[in-house]
Amino acid sequence: MDFVFTDEQRMIAETAQAFFTENATSERTRAAMAGDGIDHALWQAFCQELGLSGIGIPEAAGGAGLGLVELAIIAEAAGAQVAALPMLGSLALTAQAIAAGGSETQREAWLPALLAGETIAAHVAADDLVAEGDRLTGSCAFVAHGTAAQLLLVSGAGGSWLVRADAPGVTVTAQTTMDQTRPYARVTLAGAEGEPLADPQAGSRAATEAGMVVLAAEGLGLAQAALDRTVAYARDRVQFGRAIGSFQAYKHRLADMMVEIEQARSAVYWAACAVEEGSDEAALALHAAKCFCADTAFRCAGDMIQLHGGIGFTWEHDAHLFFKRARALQTLMGKNDWHRDKIAAMVLGETA
Amino acid sequence: MKLGFTPAQEEFRAECADWLNAQMAGEFADIRGITTLTEKAERRKEWEQHLGEHGWSCIGWPKEWGGRDASLAEQVIFAEEYARAGVPGRVNHIGIELAGPTLLALGTEEQKRRFLPDIAAGKTIFCQGFSEPNAGSDLASVRTKARLEGGEWVVDGQKIWTSLAHISDWIFVVTRSEEGSKGPKGLTFLMMELDQPGIEIRPIRQINGDAEFNETFFDGARCPEDSLIGAVGDGWRVAMTLLSFERGVSTLGQQMAFRNELDAIIAAAKANGAASDPLIRQRIAKAEIGLRLMRYGALRMLSNTDHASVDGAALTYKIQWASWRRSLGELAMDVLGQAGEVTDHDGYEWPMLPNLFLYSRADTIYGGTNQIQRNLIAERGLGLPREPRGDA
Numbered sequence: 001m002d003f004v005f006t007d008e009q010r011m012i013a014e015t016a017q018a019f020f021t022e023n024a025t026s027e028r029t030r031a032a033m034a035g036d037g038i039d040h041a042l043w044q045a046f047c048q049e050l051g052l053s054g055i056g057i058p059e060a061a062g063g064a065g066l067g068l069v070e071l072a073i074i075a076e077a078a079g080a081q082v083a084a085l086p087m088l089g090s091l092a093l094t095a096q097a098i099a100a101g102g103s104e105t106q107r108e109a110w111l112p113a114l115l116a117g118e119t120i121a122a123h124v125a126a127d128d129l130v131a132e133g134d135r136l137t138g139s140c141a142f143v144a145h146g147t148a149a150q151l152l153l154v155s156g157a158g159g160s161w162l163v164r165a166d167a168p169g170v171t172v173t174a175q176t177t178m179d180q181t182r183p184y185a186r187v188t189l190a191g192a193e194g195e196p197l198a199d200p201q202a203g204s205r206a207a208t209e210a211g212m213v214v215l216a217a218e219g220l221g222l223a224q225a226a227l228d229r230t231v232a233y234a235r236d237r238v239q240f241g242r243a244i245g246s247f248q249a250y251k252h253r254l255a256d257m258m259v260e261i262e263q264a265r266s267a268v269y270w271a272a273c274a275v276e277e278g279s280d281e282a283a284l285a286l287h288a289a290k291c292f293c294a295d296t297a298f299r300c301a302g303d304m305i306q307l308h309g310g311i312g313f314t315w316e317h318d319a320h321l322f323f324k325r326a327r328a329l330q331t332l333m334g335k336n337d338w339h340r341d342k343i344a345a346m347v348l349g350e351t352a
Numbered sequence: 353m354k355l356g357f358t359p360a361q362e363e364f365r366a367e368c369a370d371w372l373n374a375q376m377a378g379e380f381a382d383i384r385g386i387t388t389l390t391e392k393a394e395r396r397k398e399w400e401q402h403l404g405e406h407g408w409s410c411i412g413w414p415k416e417w418g419g420r421d422a423s424l425a426e427q428v429i430f431a432e433e434y435a436r437a438g439v440p441g442r443v444n445h446i447g448i449e450l451a452g453p454t455l456l457a458l459g460t461e462e463q464k465r466r467f468l469p470d471i472a473a474g475k476t477i478f479c480q481g482f483s484e485p486n487a488g489s490d491l492a493s494v495r496t497k498a499r500l501e502g503g504e505w506v507v508d509g510q511k512i513w514t515s516l517a518h519i520s521d522w523i524f525v526v527t528r529s530e531e532g533s534k535g536p537k538g539l540t541f542l543m544m545e546l547d548q549p550g551i552e553i554r555p556i557r558q559i560n561g562d563a564e565f566n567e568t569f570f571d572g573a574r575c576p577e578d579s580l581i582g583a584v585g586d587g588w589r590v591a592m593t594l595l596s597f598e599r600g601v602s603t604l605g606q607q608m609a610f611r612n613e614l615d616a617i618i619a620a621a622k623a624n625g626a627a628s629d630p631l632i633r634q635r636i637a638k639a640e641i642g643l644r645l646m647r648y649g650a651l652r653m654l655s656n657t658d659h660a661s662v663d664g665a666a667l668t669y670k671i672q673w674a675s676w677r678r679s680l681g682e683l684a685m686d687v688l689g690q691a692g693e694v695t696d697h698d699g700y701e702w703p704m705l706p707n708l709f710l711y712s713r714a715d716t717i718y719g720g721t722n723q724i725q726r727n728l729i730a731e732r733g734l735g736l737p738r739e740p741r742g743d744a
């Protein structure tokens with residue numbers, strides 16, 4: 001038991017933080033928001049120059065090795081900048097599913113391009129999916145970064161398939177989305193051809209684990225950044241002849257944010273370690289991390305607006321980027337109440 | 353970063369569990385499962401001594417003072433198994449968790465020799481004399497006076513809220529030793545024997561009917577000149593050092609006691625059907641999440657050896673567990689419904705869950721109230737301006 005970062009993990013954190021702080025600027029993110037919600041140059045740089053995109057994917061599968069803790073570190077750093085990147089769809093969901101559940105041919109065909117950022121993937125969770133052989137029919141209205149994707153990971157009806165976005169029978173329609181850094185698209189499949197994952201269970205399990213860790217870590221990074229930026233403002237802004245950060249009502253609200261954030265930090269790295277170490281707490285930890293961190297992110301982003309006053313309500317200020325991303329975190333991969341009910345079922349002994 | 357324990361540590365866990373369970377099934381079966389601090393105090397002093405005799409009292413201390421030089425992981429394990437086995441809380445927790453570590457850090461060799469083995473052996477029970485009627489959150493306003501007279505300290509004044517003073521042997525007190533001094537300057541930290549004519553202890557009844565804390569009056573109370581820790585006038589630093597030990601390994605044991613409380617709530621909810629109420633389910637899940645995060649927060653704080661930087665997990669720990677437990681008390685009552693508002697006892701005595709509901713209102717007060725915790729977090733953790741002080 002040693003629940004602190006190793007030196008290597010600390011180095012990865014510093015590298016990732018420096019990279020995103022310098023490059024995932026508000027200006028660039030806003031440019032991406034006007035397009036398909038991806039800062040493509042940043043994604044290329046992240047995948048190719050920084051070389052961190054293969055983290056969490058075994059070396060045997062063409063990745064950089066390391067594990068979910070390191071993946072969380074990166075997602076936390078990206079979340080702190082609300083970076084407009086397809087990290088969730090391309091890396092956490094699709095690359096993980098292929099690495100864990102794909103055949104060797106599938107891994108070779110897709111992973112290098114995904115990790116190099118040359119191919120972008122999105123996840124289509126189609127509740128109404130009907131598979132006739134490998135012909136897929138169904139739809140999903142909330143496919144994150146769907147319009148930018150060349151590859152779709154389609155799951156439903158107990159299976160997982162890889163589908164090319166330009167295949168006949170696939171329609172992708174952009175949706176105007178509240179969080180413009182990860183816009184949704186409606187994807188409709190009408191008898192589209194899919195290539196089944198060799199081991200769909202292993203694939204979807206790995207994707208779910210990595211996806212939940214990434215969302216939780218993003219929420220943590222976002223919440224911490226919301227706090228840091230608000231603290232900076234609180235020292236600067238003067239009203240009634242005092243820095244507003246000297247008013248106790250204001251201070252205490254910031255303190256409460258920190259209390260939540262420290263718990264969120266424990267949650268993210270507990271979940272990442274529990275999965276990595278094959279702990280029997282892993283399932284509970286993932287549900288806990290997802291809902292706790294999403295709630296923390298939302299609360300901190302909301303407080304960020306309130307504690308900035310009028311400027312916090314403007315389009316010009318970044319607070320709304322935090323707030324909208326935090327809202328999306330609450331519903332992605334299951335609403336928070338649903339995760340909590342899962343936990344209740346576990347502790348009440350209703351599940352095996 | 354790693355959560356799991358090594359096979360050797362798991363073996364140590366089994367050893368702890370076996371020994372503790374054997375004691376609780378045998379000679380000390382009568383105290384198993386007690387959850388208040390005052391019940392069967394005399395038997396629990398015997399338990400303190402029994403722990404000492406078998407070397408299980410202060411396992412993290414150096415061997416020469418009655419400890420085992422146990423590693424951090426082993427201390428974590430012991431604390432967890434202790435509570436898991438239903439062993440009641442340590443009546444000498446102030447001695448082993450606060451006085452002992454303070455002596456280890458700041459005491460002279462002579463003082464260590466005099467106190468540490470007896471604390472570890474359960475023969476010297478300590479209580480804490482910090483708060484006064486006019487010095488609570490603002491501890492630096494203490495007025496209890498100490499002056500040197502004929503090679504002895506003579507102490508006059510009053511402490512209040514002194515937990516377990518009525519069953520303790522010694523008290524450590526923060527005194528004002530420099531006439532006319534103000535605030536943190538001019539304070540001296542003294543250790544005094546309670547059994548003397550100059551000290552009178554009067555119990556104070558609490559909201560749950562119990563009387564765990566007391567008023568402690570000093571009227572010409574005496575102790576030898578070398579009873580101070582640190583230097584004359586250095587009492588504030590000593591007091592602050594002592595308070596820093598409040599976040600030690602024992603927090604893990606405290607959490608196992610919380611585990612038992614949450615399990616009792618879950619059992620009650622299953623028994624009376626509350627477990628099918630969606631709102632209660634959400635609250636049970638939140639309580640479960642909070643408890644787990646408390647464990648991992650504590651493990652982060654204990655694993656962190658980089659004392660140079662602000663440790664967010666440590667700074668936020670007190671308000672986190674106190675607020676969590678207060679909500680747990682409310683959840684307990686909402687699960688029980690009106691059945692929680694009556695007791696089978698003839699006297700004003702409460703079963704575990706209603707008592708939790710009442711007692712947990714103290715958690716957000718002692719050891720620094722939630723408001724004081726927020727001030728500390730904002731000032732030390734976030735670097736915000738300090739609270740202004742009045743002149744009164």
Ligand SMILES: Cc1cc2nc3c(=O)[nH]c(=O)nc-3n(C[C@H](O)[C@H](O)[C@H](O)COP(=O)(O)OP(=O)(O)OC[C@H]3O[C@@H](n4cnc5c(N)ncnc54)[C@H](O)[C@@H]3O)c2cc1C
Binds near residue numbers: 479483488718
């Ligand atoms: C069960 C129990 C056991 C205890 N055991 C001991 C013991 O063994 N030894 C010992 O020395 N003491 C003990 N205490 C005392 C405890 O430490 C004090 O009660 C606590 O520090 C608060 O002091 P106070 O009661 O004087 O309240 P006050 O300090 O008067 O506070 C009253 C209210 O004002 C608020 N407040 C005060 N200052 C500020 C501020 N700057 N900003 C915002 N709000 C503020 C507080 O948060 C609180 O809500 C115990 C208390 C309890 C309840």
